[in-house]
Amino acid sequence: MTDLATLEAEIVSAVQASADLAGLDAVRVTVLGKSGSISALLKGLGSMGPDERREQGPLINGLRDRVQAALTERKTALEAAALDAQLAAERLDLTLPAPPRRRGSVHPTMQVMDEMTAIFAEMGFAVADGPDIEDDFHNFTALNFPPKHPARETHDTFFFSPNEAGERMLLRTHTSPVQIRTMVSQTPPIRIIAPGRTYRKDSDQTHTPMFHQVEGLVIDRNIHMGHLKWTLETFVGRFFETSDVVTRFRPHHFPFTEPSAELDVQCDRTGGELKVGQGSSWLEVLGCGMVHPNVIKNCGLDPDEWQGFAFGMGVDRLAMLKYGVPDLRDMFASDVRWLAHYGFSPFAAPSAAGGLS
Ligand code: DAH
Numbered sequence: 001m002t003d004l005a006t007l008e009a010e011i012v013s014a015v016q017a018s019a020d021l022a023g024l025d026a027v028r029v030t031v032l033g034k035s036g037s038i039s040a041l042l043k044g045l046g047s048m049g050p051d052e053r054r055e056q057g058p059l060i061n062g063l064r065d066r067v068q069a070a071l072t073e074r075k076t077a078l079e080a081a082a083l084d085a086q087l088a089a090e091r092l093d094l095t096l097p098a099p100p101r102r103r104g105s106v107h108p109t110m111q112v113m114d115e116m117t118a119i120f121a122e123m124g125f126a127v128a129d130g131p132d133i134e135d136d137f138h139n140f141t142a143l144n145f146p147p148k149h150p151a152r153e154t155h156d157t158f159f160f161s162p163n164e165a166g167e168r169m170l171l172r173t174h175t176s177p178v179q180i181r182t183m184v185s186q187t188p189p190i191r192i193i194a195p196g197r198t199y200r201k202d203s204d205q206t207h208t209p210m211f212h213q214v215e216g217l218v219i220d221r222n223i224h225m226g227h228l229k230w231t232l233e234t235f236v237g238r239f240f241e242t243s244d245v246v247t248r249f250r251p252h253h254f255p256f257t258e259p260s261a262e263l264d265v266q267c268d269r270t271g272g273e274l275k276v277g278q279g280s281s282w283l284e285v286l287g288c289g290m291v292h293p294n295v296i297k298n299c300g301l302d303p304d305e306w307q308g309f310a311f312g313m314g315v316d317r318l319a320m321l322k323y324g325v326p327d328l329r330d331m332f333a334s335d336v337r338w339l340a341h342y343g344f345s346p347f348a349a350p351s352a353a354g355g356l357s
Helices: 002-017 021-032 037-047 050-089 108-122 150-154 177-185 225-239 293-298 315-323 328-332 336-342
Strands: 190-199 210-220 247-254 257-268 281-291 307-314
Touching: 002 021, 002 037, 002 050, 021 037, 021 050, 037 050, 108 190, 108 210, 108 225, 108 315, 177 190, 177 210, 177 293, 210 225, 210 315, 225 247, 225 257, 225 281, 225 307, 247 281, 257 307, 281 293, 307 315, 315 328
Parallel strands: none
Antiparallel strands: 190 210, 210 307, 247 257, 257 281, 281 307
16 A cells, blocks of 8 residues: 555656656656556456455556546646747747748839839829729710721720610720710819720730720810820830930821821831830830810810820830830739749839939
8 A cells, every 4th residue: 555655656756757748758658568567566466366456456546547647637738838839939920021032023014104104293194093894985985986986896895794774884995984084073274194904805915805004184275286296205205215216106096086196116126126216117106196076075175175185005015115025915924933034123113213214
């Protein structure tokens, strides 16, 4: 009896004293392992007479159960302590700056949009925007596209299912509807640019179903083609960062401008490289014109009092040309290697004072 109590006290203090799981397991083996002290006592029961066994059996089994319980309890405590230690060692301070393993970069389209915004902001243009999902009125009718006019078809429009009234919403095919929204909601004089996403059913090396445009609109009194020409030539020179850019206004047709033109800049394409401002080729940069009197009227303004000019250009295409991207579709493939190569540092935001590229 006394022996068992002594043994139990020894075992329990060894259990309490074990500092880690390995030490605790070593104690378990010396007690309950094949040749452990309690295992030996249990084995000894077999060689006892019935009376002695009846007396010793419960004592030894009780000892085994209490030791087992002490082992389990200590094990649980040691495991919890081990987990606490691991969590403390692996503690992550989320307020620390991320390690510079893969840096994010600014997409060339966004960089070029920022460049355009910086140039026009310096000339006193404000930034306006409108919804990507438009109605027929803002995308076509108010812009002087006659009903059933073939120009509507050339836009390869994505239409939504018609509503109960039979009207179909659409994904805007150009940023020109922002002209309408601005003229309707603001009183002239107006000087805005509208950068944004546009959509057409088209996909090849130079077309993607989603692309970006920057629209421009000036409405004031006594505005004429001279204002348009100066504004766009100044823009092109600053955008391509050359003072000797040669431009050409080529007559064109848009329903919302009259007269309409496309602006080309002289360039050199020899050796597969594009140089703006010299050479024997022409590069088409944008569409423009004097805002059609019907468009001004459709916005509730009097065309005898207010005139203006407008322009629109493809941002992705100009980004490709400026930064030498060969395939437009790569611009939207989200390939991180492409982005690492063509992307811009987020700290290199274009500004009139800080530089544009
Ligand atoms: N909306 C035309 C397009 O997507 C671009 C354009 C041309 C916009 C002439 C204009 C403009 O504002 O005056 O093809």
